[in-house]
Amino acid sequence: MAIINKTGIINGGTIQAEHVTRTIDALSGVSTDTIVATGSFTGSFQGSITTTSDTTINGSLQQGLSTTTIGASSHAEGSSTIAYGQYSHAEGGETVASGSRSHSEGYKTYALGPFSHSEGLFTTAYGTGSHSEGVGTVASGSYPSSQHVEGQWNTHGDATSLLIVGNGTADGARSDAFKVRMSGSIVLPTTQSAAPTWTGTNGEMVFATVGGVHLMYLYMSGAWRSASFA
Numbered sequence: 001m002a003i004i005n006k007t008g009i010i011n012g013g014t015i016q017a018e019h020v021t022r023t024i025d026a027l028s029g030v031s032t033d034t035i036v037a038t039g040s041f042t043g044s045f046q047g048s049i050t051t052t053s054d055t056t057i058n059g060s061l062q063q064g065l066s067t068t069t070i071g072a073s074s075h076a077e078g079s080s081t082i083a084y085g086q087y088s089h090a091e092g093g094e095t096v097a098s099g100s101r102s103h104s105e106g107y108k109t110y111a112l113g114p115f116s117h118s119e120g121l122f123t124t125a126y127g128t129g130s131h132s133e134g135v136g137t138v139a140s141g142s143y144p145s146s147q148h149v150e151g152q153w154n155t156h157g158d159a160t161s162l163l164i165v166g167n168g169t170a171d172g173a174r175s176d177a178f179k180v181r182m183s184g185s186i187v188l189p190t191t192q193s194a195a196p197t198w199t200g201t202n203g204e205m206v207f208a209t210v211g212g213v214h215l216m217y218l219y220m221s222g223a224w225r226s227a228s229f230a
Contacts, residue, residue, distance in 0.1 A: 062076050
């Protein structure tokens with residue numbers, strides 16, 4: 001291990017010949033030697049850091065490949081990630097955290113609202129304090145109706161539901177399996193056009209409209225039971 005003493009080296013000072021020779025002597029011409037710097041450091045750094053004690057970094061931090069930090073005290077890590085917002089954190093691949101104190105992770109996820117969080121694949125969190133996870137989900141609601149969306153490819157534009165579970169198959173084929181509204185009501189947007197024919201699980205419910213009749217099917221004691229609604 002090579003140790004370079006920083007005595008006499010100050011920020012903005014002039015590099016002296018002894019500083020260069022000190023470095024050469026420490027490295028001994030071997031590129032695999034490890035450098036240990038003692039004291040504090042202010043400025044830019046490129047390379048790897050190994051510490052044996054707590055390390056404090058004041059300001060923004062970029063790690064990985066083609067990462068960008070724009071917001072004050074932001075952190076970008078991984079590959080092609082961007083931390084725009086103040087105190088924001090973007091990690092993974094091609095993620096963007098633009099909201100203040102927002103967090104994006106995964107691949108091509110976007111945390112756009114303040115205090116928002118997006119994770120997974122192709123997810124977006126627009127609203128203040130919103131959270132999107134899964135695949136292709138979009139959280140639009142903002143505090144005081146902050147929204148949590150999970151599953152995949154939910155419909156978006158609904159800013160009044162607190163919880164949405166998406167069951168779509170693609171961006172052009174979005175649908176929802178389940179919603180909980182701010183009022184506390186529960187919404188099951190997806191309905192069947194025929195009675196269920198599969199073997200259910202006790203407590204499983206299915207809503208269907210068959211021949212113009214609105215029905216609710218409930219699987220109990222090994223069979224589907226039904227009730228109609230006027």
